[in-house]
Amino acid sequence: xxxxxxxxxxxxxxxxxxxxxxxxxxxxxxxxxxxxxxxxxxxxxxxxxxxxxxxxxxxxxxxxxxxxxxxxxxxxxxxxxxxxxxxxxxxxxxxxxxxxxxxxxxxxxxxxxxxxxxxxxxxxxxxxxxxxxxxxxxxxxxxxxxxxxxxxxxxxxxxxxxxxxxxxxxxxxxxxxxxxxxxxxxxxxxxxxxxxxxxxxxxxxxxxxxxxxxxxxxxxxxxxxxxxxxxxxxxxxxxxxxxxxxxxxxxxxxxxxxxxxxxxxxxxxxxxxxxxxxxxxxxxxxxxxxxxxxxxxxxxxxxxxxxxxxxxxxxxxxxxxxxxxxxxxxxxxxxxxxxxxxxxxxxxxxxxxxxx
Amino acid sequence: xxxxxxxxxxxxxxxxxxxxxxxxxxxxxxxxxxxxxxxxxxxxxxxxxxxxxxxxxxxxxxxxxxxxxxxxxxxxxxxxxxxxxxxxxxxxxxxxxxxxxxxxxxxxxxxxxxxxxxxxxxxxxxxxxxxxxxxxxxxxxxxxxxxxxxxxxxxxxxxxxxxxxxxxxxxxxxxxxxxxxxxxxxxxxxxxxxxxxxxxxxxxxxxxxxxxxxxxxxxxxxxxxxxxxxxxxxxxxxxxxxxxxxxxxxxxxxxxxxxxxxxxxxxxxxxxxxxxxxxxxxxxxxxxxxxxxxxxxxxxxxxxxxxxxxxxxxxxxxxxxxxxxxxxxxxxxxxxxxxxxxxxxxxxxxxxxxxx
DNA sequence: CTAGGAAGAACAATCGATTGCGCCCCCAAA
DNA sequence: TTTGGGGGCGCAATCGATTGTTCTTCCTAG
Numbered sequence: 094x095x096x097x098x099x100x101x102x103x104x105x106x107x108x109x110x111x112x113x114x115x116x117x118x119x120x121x122x123x124x125x126x127x128x129x130x131x132x133x134x135x136x137x138x139x140x141x142x143x144x145x146x147x148x149x150x151x152x153x154x155x156x157x158x159x160x161x162x163x164x165x166x167x168x169x170x171x172x173x174x175x176x177x178x179x180x181x182x183x184x185x186x187x188x189x190x191x192x193x194x195x196x197x198x199x200x201x202x203x204x205x206x207x208x209x210x211x212x213x214x215x216x217x218x219x220x221x222x223x224x225x226x227x228x229x230x231x232x233x234x235x236x237x238x239x240x241x242x243x244x245x246x247x248x249x250x251x252x253x254x255x256x257x258x259x260x261x262x263x264x265x266x267x268x269x270x271x272x273x274x275x276x277x278x279x280x281x282x283x284x285x286x287x288x289x290x291x292x293x294x295x296x297x298x299x300x301x302x303x304x305x306x307x308x309x310x311x312x313x314x315x316x317x318x319x320x321x322x323x324x325x326x327x328x329x330x331x332x333x334x335x336x337x338x339x340x341x342x343x344x345x346x347x348x349x350x351x352x353x354x355x356x357x358x359x360x361x362x363x364x365x366x367x368x369x370x371x372x373x374x375x376x377x378x379x380x381x382x383x384x385x386x387x388x389x390x391x392x393x394x395x396x397x398x399x400x401x402x403x404x405x406x407x408x409x410x411x412x413x414x415x416x417x418x419x420x421x422x423x424x425x426x427x428x429x430x431x432x433x434x435x436x437x438x439x440x441x442x443x444x445x446x447x448x449x
Numbered sequence: 450x451x452x453x454x455x456x457x458x459x460x461x462x463x464x465x466x467x468x469x470x471x472x473x474x475x476x477x478x479x480x481x482x483x484x485x486x487x488x489x490x491x492x493x494x495x496x497x498x499x500x501x502x503x504x505x506x507x508x509x510x511x512x513x514x515x516x517x518x519x520x521x522x523x524x525x526x527x528x529x530x531x532x533x534x535x536x537x538x539x540x541x542x543x544x545x546x547x548x549x550x551x552x553x554x555x556x557x558x559x560x561x562x563x564x565x566x567x568x569x570x571x572x573x574x575x576x577x578x579x580x581x582x583x584x585x586x587x588x589x590x591x592x593x594x595x596x597x598x599x600x601x602x603x604x605x606x607x608x609x610x611x612x613x614x615x616x617x618x619x620x621x622x623x624x625x626x627x628x629x630x631x632x633x634x635x636x637x638x639x640x641x642x643x644x645x646x647x648x649x650x651x652x653x654x655x656x657x658x659x660x661x662x663x664x665x666x667x668x669x670x671x672x673x674x675x676x677x678x679x680x681x682x683x684x685x686x687x688x689x690x691x692x693x694x695x696x697x698x699x700x701x702x703x704x705x706x707x708x709x710x711x712x713x714x715x716x717x718x719x720x721x722x723x724x725x726x727x728x729x730x731x732x733x734x735x736x737x738x739x740x741x742x743x744x745x746x747x748x749x750x751x752x753x754x755x756x757x758x759x760x761x762x763x764x765x766x767x768x769x770x771x772x773x774x775x776x777x778x779x780x781x782x783x784x785x786x787x788x789x790x791x792x793x794x795x796x797x798x799x800x801x802x803x804x805x
Numbered sequence: 806c807t808a809g810g811a812a813g814a815a816c817a818a819t820c821g822a823t824t825g826c827g828c829c830c831c832c833a834a835a
Numbered sequence: 836t837t838t839g840g841g842g843g844c845g846c847a848a849t850c851g852a853t854t855g856t857t858c859t860t861c862c863t864a865g
Contacts, residue, residue, distance in 0.1 A: 100590070101572075101590070103850095103851060103852085104851060104852055104853095105851070105852085113814075113815090114814065114815045114816075115815095115851085115852075115853085116814075116815065116816080116817095116853080116854075117813085117814055117815075119852065119853060119854085120814095120853090120854090123853085129813085129814085130811080130812050130813060130814090131812090131813065131814075132812080132813065132814090135813080135814085149568070149571075149572040150572065150851080150852065151513075151572070151574065151850090151851050151852070152572050152573040152574065153509060153512045153513045153518065153573070153574055153850085153851080153852095154513050154820090154850070154851030154852040154853090155851080155852055155853075156509045156820090156852095157507075157509045157510050157513050157819090157820045157821065157822090157850085157851080157852080157853095158819070158820050158851080158852050158853045158854085159820085159852085159853070160820070162509060171538070172534055172537050172538045172541060173531075173534045173535050173537070173538035173748070174534070175529075175531070178528055178529045178530070178534050179529050181528050181529070181553075182527070182528045182529035182555070185528060185553070185554070185555060189554065189566065194552050194554075194569070194570075194573065195552070195553070196550050196551070196552065197537075197541070197551070197553055198541070198545065198550075199538070199541060210545065212505070213545075213550070214550075215505075216457075216505040216506065216507070216508050217508040217509070217550065218507065218508065218509050234456070234457065318731070319731045319734070319735065320731075320734075320735040324735075346731075346735075349732075349735050350735060352737070353735060353737070356737070375674070375675045375676075375702075376676075376705075376732050378675070378676075379675065379676040379680075379702075379705045379706060379709060380736075380737070381708070381709070381712070381736070381737040392529070459820095459821060459822085460821060460822055460823095461821070461822085469844080469845085470844065470845045470846075471821090471822075471823085471845090472823080472824075472844075472845060472846080472847095473843085473844055473845075475822065475823060475824085476823090476824090476844095479823085485843085485844080486841080486842050486843060486844090487842090487843065487844075488842085488843060488844090491843080491844090506821080506822065507820090507821050507822065508822095509820085509821080509822090510820070510821035510822040510823085510850090511821080511822055511823075512822095512850090513820085513821080513822080513823095513849090513850045513851065513852090514821080514822050514823045514824085514849070514850050515822085515823070515850085516850070806865100807864100807865090808863105808864090808865085809862100809863090809864085809865100810861105810862085810863085810864100811860100811861090811862085811863100812859100812860085812861085812862100813858105813859085813860085813861105814857105814858085814859085814860105815856105815857080815858075815859095816855105816856080816857070816858085817854100817855095817856090817857100818853100818854090818855090818856100819852100819853085819854090819855105820851105820852095820853090821850105822849100822850095823848100823849085823850090824847100824848090824849085825846105825847100825848090825849105826845100826846085826847095826848105827844100827845085827846075827847105828843105828844085828845075828846090829842105829843090829844090829845095830841105830842090830843090831840105831841095831842090832839100832840095832841095832842105833838100833839090833840090834837100834838085834839085834840105835836100835837080835838075835839100
């Protein structure tokens with residue numbers, strides 16, 4: 094009987110059973126016995142009974158009293174999407190380890206949902222929030238850590254990739270292969286990484302003495318996840334008829350879309366056109382061809398975000414707080430990049446993309 | 450001043466401000482005013498003040514009193530993985546709409562984590578649990594809905610794909626193309642869909658009069674997500690030297706791994722070998738070649754799971770409860786399947802895979 | 806013989822909202 | 836002048852745990 098978990102026993106009942114006060118029982122089960130000089134024997138008696146009856150403190154009641162919920166909120170654009178979930182898995186690691194739980198809400202790029210869900214979380218007394226790829230304008234009553242959100246607001250800590258380094262890695266790679274006419278696919282305007290990344294690219298391209306041809310720059314439009322948008326804009330790009338030997342895509346999914354479009358136009362990757370992705374999601378490795386891409390340590394970013402948030406919650410983070418914590422990208426060279434056709438010593442058959 | 454959300458106002462404070470009792474204010478903000486014959490004017494006064502001060506009921510306190518948390522738990526093998534997250538997004542849809550929140554925990558196939566997290570959720574008083582691809586043995590104090598978990602336990606409702614239909618669709622497709630020697634990649638033993646699926650396949654193959662050659666059956670070993678395991682076992686399969694003209698893979702990621710292995714062995718897909726995937730995740734469409742696959746309505750399954758769980762929680766589900774709710778698969782024919790080489794009227798060059 | 810202190814545990818307030826009852830007032834009918 | 840019945844709200848318990856304070860005992864040292 095006592096081991097059926099179906100109707101949990103409360104502290105009060107347990108105390109009554111033991112003929113002790115709730116305070117004493119509470120102190121013992123919370124390991125504060127010695128701080129309260131409670132007899133060894135009593136402790137054992139209580140712990141034994143607690144185990145027997147499967148006593149587990151009601152977290153709701155505890156939260157009310159302590160004004161702590163040991164819960165944080167995560168807000169993402171879309172849960173069914175690799176980027177966010179990779180970060181989430183890092184968050185989960187950290188957070189569960191510390192006895193916290195987390196809520197997830199996705200806003201699907203709708204400001205009303207964003208605001209609504211945010212407030213729901215707050216009225217559930219989350220102790221902190223991590224926003225992934227989502228800028229938050231409001232001032233919040235709890236700490237906020239932002240992953241790729243580019244919230245330049247007082248008190249918000251941003252976890253970000255070192256975009257300059259990322260751009261440098263990719264561009265240097267392309268440059269060293271001999272590419273000069275490089276096309277760029279910028280991210281959707283709604284993605285908060287878009288501007289940072291683009292800025293870094295122009296900056297680094299400048300430093301490397303690589304001119305950017307405005308005719309070779311396209312931007313993703315459709316907010317739809319997946320490779321579709323990349324496919325579309327690459328078609329548009331090809332229609333412009335401007336020649337190029339490489340594409341630097343906003344992310345891996347876009348890159349795969351681009352590759353499809355190139356193929357449809359009769360171009361081979363990487364022989365005719367090299368493609369560089371971004372993120373290094375799972376499929377990058379298994380795409381055909383495997384994608385050369387800039388690896389973004391998403392899981393670590395999640396972990397770092399969670400760690401940071403937790404220390405903020407505990408008020409253990411030394412001040413002044415950093416505004417940004419940058420993480421290092423890595424270039425993963427696979428098979429989607431090669432020398433440009435003109436630089437192929439033994440092969441000059443296809444020298445430029447054919448416009449559609 | 451009153452509009453700074455930084456220190457939320459409580460019911461008591463608001464009541465004091467209005468010189469009313471907490472009961473009255475509570476009733477009004479909860480829309481139970483008319484049931485308690487409260488003056489129209491008072492109602493307006495209260496609502497106005499509540500809005501001005503941004504009053505939001507503390508969900509923790511409410512939960513304690515009502516013994517309801519409006520929270521459910523979702524337990525998944527791995528959060529950074531397309532299958533689970535597709536289901537999760539369906540769950541989120543349903544659940545947020547109804548004012549519920551959800552916790553997510555992943556167990557990474559570790560029984561200790563599974564058990565630990567499960568209990569943590571319970572002591573946080575979740576009102577129900579949906580387990581995704583995860584069998585739960587324990588009896589729980591709250592309703593449990595299982596998605597592809599194959600929990601044949603009293604009181605557990607399972608949301609499952611109609612595997613018989615799925616197998617039938619895929620096999621009929623292959624048969625009608627003329628395939629006779631079909632290889633099968635079974636799922637990992639840890640995946641709860643594995644057995645069901647395999648059982649359905651043998652069953653349907655029998656009905657269709659298609660013999661299954663045990664030499665052409667391999668099973669995924671490595672629990673690693675992604676295409677790696679599929680790649681490995683396909684290599685092994687090729688080494689057996691037994692000829693086949695099609696592969697039916699356990700899932701899309703496995704299929705992509707298989708395709709890679711086939712390519713490495715000099716085989717073309719679908720010209721030499723056709724490949725059928727399962728799930729229809731995002732990349733299926735953009736893979737090269739785009740994957741013919743059995744579409745599994747993951748998001749709907751999530752929605753159905755959530756709907757079912759919520760009505761179970763509300764005790765609104767008519768009895769007797771169904772043990773299983775099956776969902777219908779759809780065959781999506783793309784480019785990874787074609788006639789087998791021997792059936793190619795105009796091309797007989799490659800008649801069987803070359804062993805490695 | 807008694808003050809002082811340690812040991813051991815109980816009391817009771819508290820967290821913020823919800824909710825079953827009960828109370829008061831006013832007006833109309835008897 | 837009662838009685839009765841709404842209308843309009845307030846009282847106070849309650850949910851389950853935590854925690855500052857208080858209260859006994861029992862010893863021991865002076």
